[in-house]
Structures are given as C-alpha cells and as structure tokens.
Amino acid sequence: MAGGRATPDKAAGLSIGSAIRDRRRGLGLTLKGLADSSGLSIPFLSQVERNLASPSLLSLEAIAQALNVDVDYFVGVPTPGQIVCRSNEHDRIDLESPVVYERLSGRHAERKMEALRLIVPPGLVAPTIHREGEGFWYILSGTLEMTVGRKKFVLNAGDSAHFDQRHPYSMRNVGKSEVRMIWVGTPAIFKD
CATH class of the missing domain: 1.10.260.40 (lambda repressor-like DNA-binding domains)
Incomplete structure (x- = not known):
C-alpha cells in the first residue's frame, strides 16, 4: 500500500x-x-x-x-454458487442412458474441465468413443474394464486412470454390482 x-x-x-x-x-x-x-x-x-x-x-x-x-x-469474483457445489445440489444430467451422471464441478460459464460422478449398472458395455482433451477416472466402488486403443485395463476401487481421450476408449462393468466412479475431463462438455 x-x-x-x-x-x-x-x-x-x-x-x-x-x-x-x-x-x-x-x-x-x-x-x-x-x-x-x-x-x-x-x-x-x-x-x-x-x-x-x-x-x-x-x-x-x-x-x-x-x-x-x-x-x-x-x-468480478464468482458467486459462491458458481464455486461450491454442496452434496445436495449435484445436478443430474439426463442423457437417456442407463448410466447416472451427476455434475460435481462448479457452474461458472468458462470452466475448462468437468467433474462428474458416474454410476454404471452391472453388465453395461459403453460404446467406443473419442474426444478432445484429457480424461481422469477414479473408481470409488465396483470393477470396471476400460479399453484405450487396443489396451485393456481392469480398475477396482481406489484405482485411477489418466489418459488422452483422443485415443478411442470404452468401459464395461464386469462385476455383479454397480460401479461408482469419478470422471474429470477437459474440456468441459456440459455447458449451462
């Protein structure tokens, strides 16, 4: 001063x-x-x-x-509602999919990444996709098989994967219970 x-x-x-x-x-x-x-x-x-x-x-x-x-x-400083997402405020994103998607990330318009909690039902096989940016998966519970390119990985609770999403990737719940996981990716995909 x-x-x-x-x-x-x-x-x-x-x-x-x-x-x-x-x-x-x-x-x-x-x-x-x-x-x-x-x-x-x-x-x-x-x-x-x-x-x-x-x-x-x-x-x-x-x-x-x-x-x-x-x-x-x-x-301007972002409002608290753009920064903090309380446990009872997670938006469900309806994609007409058996997978449940809940937004964990903030709500400011220029966010660069998205954070989601996914609940993947037993037996679900997701189609192979690819997109720009990076992806990070953290398995909270269950067993998930992921394929990136031609490589397959089995992820259990506590395991994580961080990869370039430009490579084709897919997931499959190979267990008998739902998989709960956190997905963080760039760029943000669900704009308000």
Whole structure:
C-alpha cells in the first residue's frame, strides 16, 4: 500500500488478460476480429492479453461489448454458487442412458474441465468413443474394464486412470454390482 491506496496486484492483471484471451479464443475470434469489433488496436490488445498493458475502463468496456459479456465478467469474483457445489445440489444430467451422471464441478460459464460422478449398472458395455482433451477416472466402488486403443485395463476401487481421450476408449462393468466412479475431463462438455 502506498498512500492508503492498494497497489495493483500482478495476479489481478493476469486474470483480466487471460480472461480476455480465453473468451476471444472460445468465440473463435482472432486479435484482428477483436480489434475490428472493439475499435482498439491489435498491438494494444495483444499487450493486454499478455499482461503487458492494463486497459482503461473505457477500453475494457469496448472489449467486453466486442466479446458479448459485461465488464464484471473480467473483474468480478464468482458467486459462491458458481464455486461450491454442496452434496445436495449435484445436478443430474439426463442423457437417456442407463448410466447416472451427476455434475460435481462448479457452474461458472468458462470452466475448462468437468467433474462428474458416474454410476454404471452391472453388465453395461459403453460404446467406443473419442474426444478432445484429457480424461481422469477414479473408481470409488465396483470393477470396471476400460479399453484405450487396443489396451485393456481392469480398475477396482481406489484405482485411477489418466489418459488422452483422443485415443478411442470404452468401459464395461464386469462385476455383479454397480460401479461408482469419478470422471474429470477437459474440456468441459456440459455447458449451462
């Protein structure tokens, strides 16, 4: 603190620059596209995104309008409901599947990962899929066979698997009881 005023925190600048870059990329905009929409220069926007310059309130407003968000999107603190998910607040995600999916992750719009609790019924064989990003599975109870590419693994309670989901993968409950597991993956797949 100097003269009773808080000095800017470098981490706060990092948050704004990263938030602008992430939102821009998420919308598929180039720096030129953002410059055209905001009326700001490409070099200035590049410096803002790299935390080499701090936008004025007017510049931040122009960036927010170009990215179709409010200014507080870049500077506001998430609400407790966006951060914490209480045990009685887990959303069930209806995918018309015999597998039960419950969201464990927060509810903020720009989350990069998803965390789910899955309940897999006995005998279920899931189709082989692949997608962008990483996947992490943690088995809470039961026995699950997973296949990644041509490799098969049997996972029991306490076992985990962390893999690149671009490789084809599938799962099968090989036990007589349901499998309870945690799945964490990137990018987030169930947007609100």
